[in-house]
Amino acid sequence: MTEKIRFGVIGGSGVYQMEALQNVEEIVLETPFGTPSDSYIVGTLHNQRVAFLARHGRGHRISPTRLNQRANIYGFKMLGVEYLIGVSACGSLQEKYAPGHIVIPDQLFDRTCQRALSFFDDPSVGTEGLVVHIGVAEPFCSFLNEICYQAVQATGNTVHKGGNFVTIEGPRFSTKAESQVFRSWGMDIIGMTTTPEAQLAREAEMSYAVMAHVTDYDVWHESEEAVSVERVIRTLLHNADVAKQAVANAIQRLADVGPSPQSQALRDAIITNKNAIPPAVIEKLNLLVGRYLS
Numbered sequence: 001m002t003e004k005i006r007f008g009v010i011g012g013s014g015v016y017q018m019e020a021l022q023n024v025e026e027i028v029l030e031t032p033f034g035t036p037s038d039s040y041i042v043g044t045l046h047n048q049r050v051a052f053l054a055r056h057g058r059g060h061r062i063s064p065t066r067l068n069q070r071a072n073i074y075g076f077k078m079l080g081v082e083y084l085i086g087v088s089a090c091g092s093l094q095e096k097y098a099p100g101h102i103v104i105p106d107q108l109f110d111r112t113c114q115r116a117l118s119f120f121d122d123p124s125v126g127t128e129g130l131v132v133h134i135g136v137a138e139p140f141c142s143f144l145n146e147i148c149y150q151a152v153q154a155t156g157n158t159v160h161k162g163g164n165f166v167t168i169e170g171p172r173f174s175t176k177a178e179s180q181v182f183r184s185w186g187m188d189i190i191g192m193t194t195t196p197e198a199q200l201a202r203e204a205e206m207s208y209a210v211m212a213h214v215t216d217y218d219v220w221h222e223s224e225e226a227v228s229v230e231r232v233i234r235t236l237l238h239n240a241d242v243a244k245q246a247v248a249n250a251i252q253r254l255a256d257v258g259p260s261p262q263s264q265a266l267r268d269a270i271i272t273n274k275n276a277i278p279p280a281v282i283e284k285l286n287l288l289v290g291r292y293l294s
Contacts, residue, residue: 004080005042005049007251008206010072012088012193015236015243018052021045029078032284033070033125037062040075046252051079055086055193064170064192065114073200074119077287082260083144084201085250086210087243089232090165090191091173091218093183099235101158102246103189103212104149105165108139110195112169117196119203119288127285129278132203132269139198141207143261148209151249157242163188165212167195173228179220190218204288207260211246213239266292 009018021043028039041052053072056062076084090103097103116122120132145161152159166182168174170192174182182190189212201208215235216228266289274293282293 003049005051006080006082007048007254008051008053008076008079008081008084009247010053010055010084010086010197012055012086015054015087015240017041017054017058018043018045018050018244018247020244020248021050021052027051027079029075031071031074031078032127033074033119034068036071036075037067040079042079045248046255048251048255050251051076051081065112067193069193069196069200070116070119073197073204073206074287076206077204081206082263083207083254083257085144085148085247086194086197086208087247088191088193088210088212089215089236090189090212091216092214093166093179093187093190093218093220097160097163097189097214098158099214099216100239101160101214102152102239102242103160103163103165103214104145104152105163105189105194105210105212106138106140106142106145106161107164108136108194108198109164109166109185109187112167112195114169115196117199119200119285127281129272129276130270130281130285130289131272132266132289133271134199134203134265134269136199136202139202140209141260141262144207144209147250147253148211148246151253152211152242152246154249155242155245157239157246165194165210166190168192174219176219179218183220189214202262202265205260205262205265207262211243213243
């Protein structure tokens, strides 16, 4: 890529395009981890070049567990993205987060069990021999979280800053017992895609934040309609314009911002001795680690 695109957006359920983008082009990428969910739609928004990807593919073709999240994030890295905003549907596990509200979570809890969680040390893609221990005590970028919070506030929609986001495997929704356990653990919202998206973005040294759109009260709330596809879509369609306007507001606030606060996240994370790393692995992952191993 000759043009560096600093800002990326991943659209979740109900957000499959961004009509506000101008001078649009589609970019098809192939990564060392395979094919991303769809083409990257690159365009101009508030005089900034922005790359958009439909997380589940246009038409919502890919189940949460089957997403090639490594390819998705690596593709953004190939484009030069430093700041990545995810838009996701979620269920509420607490009364105060009502359907229609938006949450900017600051913590993440992983309950998945079938996903590739890292770019590194994976024999299935030929990256074994390079061990990296990334720090994710704060899994979301606090700087970008604040930008997203302000961006949603500017739409007039109800937004909550902070919250514990639990990611489950899917594609099924929770049982009542599971939902009640997550509540008792102090979880606030629940979804199916933010892990490993957040962790991979950190390994790719990107700032990452999520605008989580509450569609339902999961299944724990006895007096509310239980979560269903129909309920989710109904709320998402109502909130789609809010989501897109919030993203546009965030991009406007990010114009001319400096390097990502996560731009050196790998600096002290590589534990493998440089001389012990197979040269083929260094070559394959040069975009991620090359500057630390040269």
